[in-house]
Amino acid sequence: MSGAANPVKPLEMTGNEDPDKLAEFEQRIADGVLIEPGDWMPQAYRMGMLGMAEHHANSEIIGALPEGEWITRAPSMRRKLALTAKVQDEVGHGQMLYRVSQELGKSRDDMLRDLVMGKTKYHNCFNYPAPTWGDIAMIQWLIDGAAIMNQKTLADGAYGPYVRTMNRINMEEAFHFKSGEDMVLTLMSGTRAQKQMTQDAFDRWWPVSLMFFGPADKPDAEQRPAMRWRMKVERNDSLRQRFINRFAPAAMDLGLVINIVTKDEQGLVTSTKPDEGLVLDETTGNWSFTEPDWDEFWRVIRGNGPCNAHRLSLRRFSYEQGGWVRRAIGAGSTSMPPAA
Amino acid sequence: MDAMLADPLAVLVLAHADDKLLLGHVQSDWTGLGPLLEEDIAASAMSQDDLSHALILYEFLGKRFDLDPDVIAFERAPEDYACCDLVTFPDEFDWATSLVKRWLVAVFTGLGLERLGTLDDADLSARCDRIMPEQRLQVAHLGNWIRRLGSAGGESTARMQAAVDRVAEVTGTLFEVPGHRLEEDETYCCGRDDLFTEWNGIVQATLAEAGLTGTFTLPERSTVGGRRGTHAGHFTEQLTEMTEVRRVSPGASW
Amino acid sequence: MSKIRERQFNHDGELPPGTPDTQHWVVYTRKKEGNPFKWAGSLNAPDLELAIQFAGEHYGLDEACIAVLVHHADDRTDGPCGLEPLEPGTADGDDGSDWTVLVLPRRGGNLQEAGTIKAPDAETAIARGTRAHANGKIVQVCVVPTDRTVVITGDHDTLIWRLHDMxxxxxxxxxxxxxxxxxxxxxxxxxxxxxxxxxxxxx
Structure with missing residues (x-):
C-alpha cells in the first residue's frame, strides 16, 4: 500500500550544491535516466528519497494493523489464508522499503522508534476504523486500487532502488486488489445483510479514497524539486480523477450508492446523502464529484483522527514487546561468521 | 456430519486438522506484530501452512462424508472440535510462549501425521505426504529458535524457561484420546504410549541443547479434555471470534 | 478482534534502549530450472543461518521459486553504473579464485546472475566479468566471491516453495x-x- 501520495515535507535545496553537478543530475533526470546509488545526487534528493521510502514503509507497517484485526474473523478458510497473506505482504513491503532508507543512511531501529514516538508520519488513511468485514473488502478494493494507481506512477520515478522495490510491490498489490474485488463482488451478490454491510463500509471508505491521493498540488508543482526530480510524476488531482473515472461507474454498476457523508469522532458515518455532483462529462470522459472534507483531512493528519492514538499505541506495544528477541539475536551470542 | 463424528479414522484426522486450524488461527493474529519484521513474515508463512494443512485434511473428510470443508471448519458445535487445550493456550502476545507452544505441537503433529500416513487409505497417505515436508521445515525452523533464544542467556533464557514452565501443564493434552462420541479403543489411540516416548525424546534433546528444562506427562487414557470436546474456556472465545462474520448471514457465500 | 489488538495501552515516557540493525544480506531467486538467479530483495539477519531461513520464508514464497541465493551485502563489489551499455574492454586472464558475476540490464532494473569467472581480486573480476558479459545490453557488473555465496535448493529436505495450493x-x-x-x-x-x-x- 502506498504512503507517498500524502504531503511529504517540501524539499528545499540546501543551496551549497556544486552547480555543475546539479545541472548534470537534473539533465539526467530530464532525459529519463534513472539514478543508481553510486551516482552523485544532491543532499536534498538523498534526504527526500530517504524520507519518502521511510514514510511509505511506515504506512505498510501501520497499514497492517486495521486489516490484521480481521484475520481471526475471516469467514472462510480461503479468506482467512488470503487475509493473512495480504497482511504479511504489507510487512514484507515495509521491510523492503525500510531497506531502501537504511541504504540512504538511517537505521531501521531508528525508523521504527521515530514512528512509534510520532516523530515520523504514515499514510493518513490508516487512521480510520475498520468496524466490519465489509471494511476489509473496501480497503482491498478501493485503497489497494488507489495504491496500485499511485505506485504505478511511482515505479516510473527516477530512483533505481525505489523503482525496483515498487515493481516488486506492485506485483503483490495485484493480488490484494483482485482479492478485494472478489470480496466486493461476492458480498454485493449476496444476502441483504451482506449488501448493507458493504454499502455501509463503502460510505466509510469512499471519502477516504478520494483523500488518499492528497490535496491538490501547488500550481507550480512541476517546477518544484519533488516533481522536477521525478520523486513523484503525476499530480494528486490527476490521479484522483483517474481513480474516480474508474471506480465510480464500477461502484454504481455493483449497486452501491455514492454518498456524501458526515462522520463522528470515531470515524463512523452519522448521515448520508447521494452525491449529486457526481456527473459524467461526455466530452472529457471525466466524472465530476464533490470534494471530500479537506478540513477533516488536515485534522486527522495532525494526529486527531479516529484511530491515530490506537494505531501508534499497538505498534509501540509490538516494538517494546519484541525487544528482548532483537536484543538476544543482536547480542552476538548466537552469531556465526558473516558467511560460511 | 454425524457420520463423520462417529467414524474413528475421521476423528483421528479431525484431531490433527483442528489442532492445525486453531494453532493457525491464534498465530495468524500475530501477523504484523512480531518481534522483528523478518520473523514476523516467516511466522506468518508458517501459520498459513498450518491453515492450509487443516484445509487439506478437511477436504479429505469433506470428500469422504460429502461435506463442505468450510462447514467442517466453521460450523461444528464446540464439543465436536477435537483440538487439544495446548493449541488454544493463550500466548498473551508473548513471543516465547507462542514459540514454545508451536514447537511442541509441531513435533507432535509431525509424528502423528507420519503414523496417519501409514494407515490403509491412499488419499489420506497422499495428503500426509504433501504436508510432511512442510511440517519438517516448521520443526526445523522452530527448533532453531528454541535453541537460539534458550541458549542466548540472561533475559532471553529466562523468558524461554518461563514459557516452557507456563505451557508444561497443558502440554500433555496433545496426547489425549480424541472423540467424545466414540467408544475407547486402540484404533484411534494410535499407539499413544510410543508416540509420547518418541515425542518426549525429540523434545528433551532440543531442550537440553537450548539449556532449558521441562517435564511433561502422558495423561491417563480416560482423561476427558479438549480432544473429547470438553474444552478450556479460551477455546470457546476463540471459536466465537472465528465464526463471528460467518454468523452474520448463515449459509451465505463469503 | 483479539483482546490485545483491542486494548488501549498507556505508554509512558521513553522507549527502552534500541538495538542496532543486524547484518545486511542480499537475496536472489531462481524461478525455474535453467533460469538465472534474479535479485529479489534484501533483509537483516544476525548470521547466515537466519539469513537463509528468512530469505526462503519471504522472497522464496513471493513467486514460484526453486532456489535461493544469499550473500552478505559487504561481499559484493559493484562496478560503475554506466549511462550507456558497457563496452566489453580488453581484460583477460584466468588466474585466481571464482567470482559470481551479476549484471544490471538497465538502470532501475534487477541484477541477475550472468556466470562465474576467475580473478585474483574484485577489480579484476569486474573487468573480466565485463569482458565476458558486456553484450551491449548491460550497464553494470557486480561481483561476489563464489565461496561467499550460499545457494539453497528447494527439495525434499530444504523446502522453499510449498506443496499445498498457494x-x-x-x-x-x-x-x-x-x-x-x-x-x-x-x-x-x-x-x-x-x-x-x-x-x-x-x-
Whole structure:
C-alpha cells in the first residue's frame, strides 16, 4: 500500500550544491535516466528519497494493523489464508522499503522508534476504523486500487532502488486488489445483510479514497524539486480523477450508492446523502464529484483522527514487546561468521 | 456430519486438522506484530501452512462424508472440535510462549501425521505426504529458535524457561484420546504410549541443547479434555471470534 | 478482534534502549530450472543461518521459486553504473579464485546472475566479468566471491516453495471468479475497459 501520495515535507535545496553537478543530475533526470546509488545526487534528493521510502514503509507497517484485526474473523478458510497473506505482504513491503532508507543512511531501529514516538508520519488513511468485514473488502478494493494507481506512477520515478522495490510491490498489490474485488463482488451478490454491510463500509471508505491521493498540488508543482526530480510524476488531482473515472461507474454498476457523508469522532458515518455532483462529462470522459472534507483531512493528519492514538499505541506495544528477541539475536551470542 | 463424528479414522484426522486450524488461527493474529519484521513474515508463512494443512485434511473428510470443508471448519458445535487445550493456550502476545507452544505441537503433529500416513487409505497417505515436508521445515525452523533464544542467556533464557514452565501443564493434552462420541479403543489411540516416548525424546534433546528444562506427562487414557470436546474456556472465545462474520448471514457465500 | 489488538495501552515516557540493525544480506531467486538467479530483495539477519531461513520464508514464497541465493551485502563489489551499455574492454586472464558475476540490464532494473569467472581480486573480476558479459545490453557488473555465496535448493529436505495450493495469495487465484462475477453485472466490453487499468502483466 502506498504512503507517498500524502504531503511529504517540501524539499528545499540546501543551496551549497556544486552547480555543475546539479545541472548534470537534473539533465539526467530530464532525459529519463534513472539514478543508481553510486551516482552523485544532491543532499536534498538523498534526504527526500530517504524520507519518502521511510514514510511509505511506515504506512505498510501501520497499514497492517486495521486489516490484521480481521484475520481471526475471516469467514472462510480461503479468506482467512488470503487475509493473512495480504497482511504479511504489507510487512514484507515495509521491510523492503525500510531497506531502501537504511541504504540512504538511517537505521531501521531508528525508523521504527521515530514512528512509534510520532516523530515520523504514515499514510493518513490508516487512521480510520475498520468496524466490519465489509471494511476489509473496501480497503482491498478501493485503497489497494488507489495504491496500485499511485505506485504505478511511482515505479516510473527516477530512483533505481525505489523503482525496483515498487515493481516488486506492485506485483503483490495485484493480488490484494483482485482479492478485494472478489470480496466486493461476492458480498454485493449476496444476502441483504451482506449488501448493507458493504454499502455501509463503502460510505466509510469512499471519502477516504478520494483523500488518499492528497490535496491538490501547488500550481507550480512541476517546477518544484519533488516533481522536477521525478520523486513523484503525476499530480494528486490527476490521479484522483483517474481513480474516480474508474471506480465510480464500477461502484454504481455493483449497486452501491455514492454518498456524501458526515462522520463522528470515531470515524463512523452519522448521515448520508447521494452525491449529486457526481456527473459524467461526455466530452472529457471525466466524472465530476464533490470534494471530500479537506478540513477533516488536515485534522486527522495532525494526529486527531479516529484511530491515530490506537494505531501508534499497538505498534509501540509490538516494538517494546519484541525487544528482548532483537536484543538476544543482536547480542552476538548466537552469531556465526558473516558467511560460511 | 454425524457420520463423520462417529467414524474413528475421521476423528483421528479431525484431531490433527483442528489442532492445525486453531494453532493457525491464534498465530495468524500475530501477523504484523512480531518481534522483528523478518520473523514476523516467516511466522506468518508458517501459520498459513498450518491453515492450509487443516484445509487439506478437511477436504479429505469433506470428500469422504460429502461435506463442505468450510462447514467442517466453521460450523461444528464446540464439543465436536477435537483440538487439544495446548493449541488454544493463550500466548498473551508473548513471543516465547507462542514459540514454545508451536514447537511442541509441531513435533507432535509431525509424528502423528507420519503414523496417519501409514494407515490403509491412499488419499489420506497422499495428503500426509504433501504436508510432511512442510511440517519438517516448521520443526526445523522452530527448533532453531528454541535453541537460539534458550541458549542466548540472561533475559532471553529466562523468558524461554518461563514459557516452557507456563505451557508444561497443558502440554500433555496433545496426547489425549480424541472423540467424545466414540467408544475407547486402540484404533484411534494410535499407539499413544510410543508416540509420547518418541515425542518426549525429540523434545528433551532440543531442550537440553537450548539449556532449558521441562517435564511433561502422558495423561491417563480416560482423561476427558479438549480432544473429547470438553474444552478450556479460551477455546470457546476463540471459536466465537472465528465464526463471528460467518454468523452474520448463515449459509451465505463469503 | 483479539483482546490485545483491542486494548488501549498507556505508554509512558521513553522507549527502552534500541538495538542496532543486524547484518545486511542480499537475496536472489531462481524461478525455474535453467533460469538465472534474479535479485529479489534484501533483509537483516544476525548470521547466515537466519539469513537463509528468512530469505526462503519471504522472497522464496513471493513467486514460484526453486532456489535461493544469499550473500552478505559487504561481499559484493559493484562496478560503475554506466549511462550507456558497457563496452566489453580488453581484460583477460584466468588466474585466481571464482567470482559470481551479476549484471544490471538497465538502470532501475534487477541484477541477475550472468556466470562465474576467475580473478585474483574484485577489480579484476569486474573487468573480466565485463569482458565476458558486456553484450551491449548491460550497464553494470557486480561481483561476489563464489565461496561467499550460499545457494539453497528447494527439495525434499530444504523446502522453499510449498506443496499445498498457494493460489490464495496470487491475483491469478481470483481472476476467473472475478470475471465470472463481473460479467453477470456488466457486459464484456465495460468489464474489459475497467480491467485495462489493472497491472495486466501481473494478473
Amino acid at each position: 493460489t490464495y495469495k496470487f491475483a491469478r487465484g481470483y481472476s476467473k471468479d472475478v470475471r465470472a462475477k463481473w460479467t453477470r453485472i456488466r457486459d464484456e466490453e465495460t468489464y474489459e475497459d475497467y480491467r485495462k487499468e489493472d497491472i495486466h502483466s501481473h494478473f
